[in-house]
Amino acid sequence: MSWQDLLEVALLVVLLAVTVPPLGTYIAAVYGSRADGSAPGDRVFGPLERSLYRICRVDARREQRWNVYAISLLAFSLVSLLFLYAMLRLQGSLPFNPTDRDGVSPTGAFNIAVSFVTNTNWQWYSGEVAMSHFSQMVGLAVQNFVSAGVGFAVIVAIIRGITRTRHRSRTLGNFWVDMVRGTVRILLPLSFVFALVLVSQGVVQNLGGGTTASVVDAASGSTEQLVPGGPAASQIAIKQLGTNGGGFFNANSAHPFENPNGLTNILEMWAILVIPFALVVTFGILIGDRRQSRLLGAVMVMFLVVISALAIFAEGNGNPALETRGVDQSISATQSGGNMEGKELRFGTSACGLWAGATTGTSNGSVNCMHDSFTPIGGMAPMVQMMFGEISPGGIGVGLMGLLINALLAVFIAGLMVGRTPEYLGKKIQAAEMKLVTLYILAMPIALLGFAAASVVIGSAATFQPGPHGLSEVLYNFASATNNNGSAFAYQGTGTQWYTVTQGLAMLVGRFFLIIPALGIAGALAGKPTVPSTNGTLPTHTPLFGVLIGGVVLVVTGLTFFPALALGPILEHLSL
Amino acid sequence: MRTFIRQLAPAALAIVAFTLLLGVVYPLVTTGIAQVAFGDQADGSLVERGGKVVGSELVGQPFSSPEYFHPRPSAAGAGYDGSASSGSNLGPLNSDFLASIDERVAAYRAENGLDDLVDVPVDAVTASGSGLDPHISVANAELQARRVAGARGIEVSTVLELVEANIDGRDLGMLGEPGVNVLLLNLALDDLVVAG
Numbered sequence: 001m002s003w004q005d006l007l008e009v010a011l012l013v014v015l016l017a018v019t020v021p022p023l024g025t026y027i028a029a030v031y032g033s034r035a036d037g038s039a040p041g042d043r044v045f046g047p048l049e050r051s052l053y054r055i056c057r058v059d060a061r062r063e064q065r066w067n068v069y070a071i072s073l074l075a076f077s078l079v080s081l082l083f084l085y086a087m088l089r090l091q092g093s094l095p096f097n098p099t100d101r102d103g104v105s106p107t108g109a110f111n112i113a114v115s116f117v118t119n120t121n122w123q124w125y126s127g128e129v130a131m132s133h134f135s136q137m138v139g140l141a142v143q144n145f146v147s148a149g150v151g152f153a154v155i156v157a158i159i160r161g162i163t164r165t166r167h168r169s170r171t172l173g174n175f176w177v178d179m180v181r182g183t184v185r186i187l188l189p190l191s192f193v194f195a196l197v198l199v200s201q202g203v204v205q206n207l208g209g210g211t212t213a214s215v216v217d218a219a220s221g222s223t224e225q226l227v228p229g230g231p232a233a234s235q236i237a238i239k240q241l242g243t244n245g246g247g248f249f250n251a252n253s254a255h256p257f258e259n260p261n262g263l264t265n266i267l268e269m270w271a272i273l274v275i276p277f278a279l280v281v282t283f284g285i286l287i288g289d290r291r292q293s294r295l296l297g298a299v300m301v302m303f304l305v306v307i308s309a310l311a312i313f314a315e316g317n318g319n320p321a322l323e324t325r326g327v328d329q330s331i332s333a334t335q336s337g338g339n340m341e342g343k344e345l346r347f348g349t350s351a352c353g354l355w356a357g358a359t360t361g362t363s364n365g366s367v368n369c370m371h372d373s374f375t376p377i378g379g380m381a382p383m384v385q386m387m388f389g390e391i392s393p394g395g396i397g398v399g400l401m402g403l404l405i406n407a408l409l410a411v412f413i414a415g416l417m418v419g420r421t422p423e424y425l426g427k428k429i430q431a432a433e434m435k436l437v438t439l440y441i442l443a444m445p446i447a448l449l450g451f452a453a454a455s456v457v458i459g460s461a462a463t464f465q466p467g468p469h470g471l472s473e474v475l476y477n478f479a480s481a482t483n484n485n486g487s488a489f490a491y492q493g494t495g496t497q498w499y500t501v502t503q504g505l506a507m508l509v510g511r512f513f514l515i516i517p518a519l520g521i522a523g524a525l526a527g528k529p530t531v532p533s534t535n536g537t538l539p540t541h542t543p544l545f546g547v548l549i550g551g552v553v554l555v556v557t558g559l560t561f562f563p564a565l566a567l568g569p570i571l572e573h574l575s576l
Numbered sequence: 577m578r579t580f581i582r583q584l585a586p587a588a589l590a591i592v593a594f595t596l597l598l599g600v601v602y603p604l605v606t607t608g609i610a611q612v613a614f615g616d617q618a619d620g621s622l623v624e625r626g627g628k629v630v631g632s633e634l635v636g637q638p639f640s641s642p643e644y645f646h647p648r649p650s651a652a653g654a655g656y657d658g659s660a661s662s663g664s665n666l667g668p669l670n671s672d673f674l675a676s677i678d679e680r681v682a683a684y685r686a687e688n689g690l691d692d693l694v695d696v697p698v699d700a701v702t703a704s705g706s707g708l709d710p711h712i713s714v715a716n717a718e719l720q721a722r723r724v725a726g727a728r729g730i731e732v733s734t735v736l737e738l739v740e741a742n743i744d745g746r747d748l749g750m751l752g753e754p755g756v757n758v759l760l761l762n763l764a765l766d767d768l769v770v771a772g
């Protein structure tokens with residue numbers, strides 16, 4: 001790591017530190033932090049929102065109990081899924097198809113539809129080979145927006161569950177309003193500006209199928225090269241801001257037309273992280289206690305820093321297997337060195353390790369280098385961060401949700417130790433809530449390990465690389481699906497019927513089997529009175545509590561996944 | 577169940593409305609502004625020579641003749657296929673991967689007249705993430721300069737000066753890593769001949 005690389009990390013920290021607080025404050029205003037309910041930009045967005053409510057026949061003033069809120073969310077996701085599935089199946093007959101793509105297979109389309117509706121953006125296909133411009137622009141990009149909008153709705157509903165006290169009707173707000181406001185007031189304006197910034201740096205944004213160039217060295221084997229086209233920038237902007245991560249092109253953010261230079265690289269990393277961190281600030285404002293958000297934010301940052309550092313150093317040190325093969329992997333004035341297989345020269349290993357941390361700490365999953373070619377430890381770092389449950393800082397809404405669930409588990413364990421009924425933010429945490437917490441905590445590991453084990457046992461369904469690396473691939477890819485991440489150890493062919501179906505189911509579990517218990521907990525909390533804090537109350541804004549949450553996450557993840565990791569990346573590292 | 581069915585209507589209407597707003601209006605407005613304000617970039621930063629498009633300055637392309645600088649190995653299709661971006665995705669200990677490294681190291685040394693004691697820059701023997709990497713490292717370019725100069729019958733120092741002139745530095749002095757844009761460097765070499 002050179003001093004310039006350190007400066008790059010520092011600049012990312014500064015960019016986030018400057019933008020996160022105002023954005024968090026803005027989001028809080030969008031979700032009603034002001035006494036009169038007004039928000040900046042009402043004059044612009046108000047009419048648009050009201051016409052959307054009119055079109056959808058939604059009564060914006062009508063509040064929903066947690067179960068109706070969850071049902072609205074499920075109905076919206078189901079309709080989205082069917083709509084996208086139909087579009088992908090029919091894309092060969094739909095308009096705006098300059099690259100002449102055919103319809104997608106039934107299980108393939110199921111997988112893609114689930115993937116984009118659940119904010120995962122797992123891609124078994126290659127964007128430029130399988131998708132028409134119509135499907136990308138009118139299908140996938142729309143889900144990039146609204147699946148993130150659903151994430152906003154989830155977290156504000158949970159916050160209302162905490163702040164509403166003995167609420168007679170136990171309502172959590174209106175799903176349609178929360179989803180629409182997040183999409184229209186936060187994601188749309190940010191994406192619009194960001195897309196134009198990306199174009200100015202070289203990201204393509206046109207409606208053509210590309211330009212055929214006559215290459216300079218005709219003796220090189222090919223005389224022509226397709227310079228691809230399409231509405232890429234508008235999709236890439238929301239793909240990063242919405243913690244989606246699905247690339248317009250197969251190579252994702254390693255592609256020069258998705259991420260052309262060092263400047264776009266840092267801006268895209270900023271875009272991946274800014275909203276999930278801003279939501280932590282929003283949380284503090286809405287519950288009226290910013291100390292809580294500082295502590296939660298610190299826990300997130302700690303995990304993110306450790307994992308990113310691990311990936312940066314592992315990749316920067318290069319691949320030990322190349323040392324005896326006459327390859328120079330050292331850092332010098334004329335090369336950046338390190339493990340360069342699967343990495344772009346303009347980014348080098350440091351910006352790749354940092355990105356790997358950011359993309360798996362959130363549920364983004366876009367990649368600027370190929371994780372499958374990482375060194376064993378470099379590849380384990382992002383894998384483990386997904387296994388934490390993506391809480392550092394996590395996907396829009398669902399990341400903070402995950403950390404709050406872990407906080408409930410932490411107060412519960414602390415309560416057991418001293419023999420008191422646990423409380424969190426003034427609400428008693430009792431048997432009903434803890435049952436839902438348990439469901440939440442178990443869903444992801446069961447789906448991850450269950451599907452991974454089944455895939456390994458049913459060997460015929462599996463194509464992966466020899467040795468422990470093959471198991472790493474299966475583990476990584478199910479960790480990605482169940483955590484709605486979307487990044488991949490991409491050597492493994494996951495376009496088969498077995499994988500499109502099992503990964504699709506894994507993504508559904510990872511989305512809805514977590515969101516629904518969490519909304520259930522919020523509904524239960526909304527009906528409870530606030531208990532005044534006493535000397536015996538465990539304060540939840542202190543470093544001690546931060547250690548407790550971090551410990552809970554580490555212990556749960558370690559106990560669950562260590563045996564599998566030992567047979568995958570750890571064994572591979574030891575066989576170097 | 578009845579609640580669920582009642583929510584299907586707003587769900588369907590919301591999808592239609594959002595598809596119009598976010599899937600049609602947003603990308604088309606963005607395209608319109610992008611085409612007016614940043615037309616060249618929006619169309620792929622194309623490079624022309626003699627009225628012909630010869631490539632994009634952001635996308636690497638294949639070169640194998642000795643008088644040109646060679647790009648990194650590529651896993652995009654048969655190599656630098658603009659319609660099939662991809663990395664190799666081979667694991668760090670994969671025997672196929674290690675075998676291809678040995679081959680590339682030997683080929684690189686033979687091509688450039690280097691003896692077995694010279695370590696080959698890592699970027700010269702590894703495939704990039706996209707398979708379309710436009711850059712090589714400065715170290716890689718400097719080792720190729722003698723071959724290129726010899727094939728063209730020009731001074732090595734002239735070639736090295738061109739390498740120097742075509743280095744893309746770090747953005748803002750700290751973002752990313754410096755490298756040499758292979759297409760632009762090779763075009764500069766060709767222009768040199770025309771001018772000379």
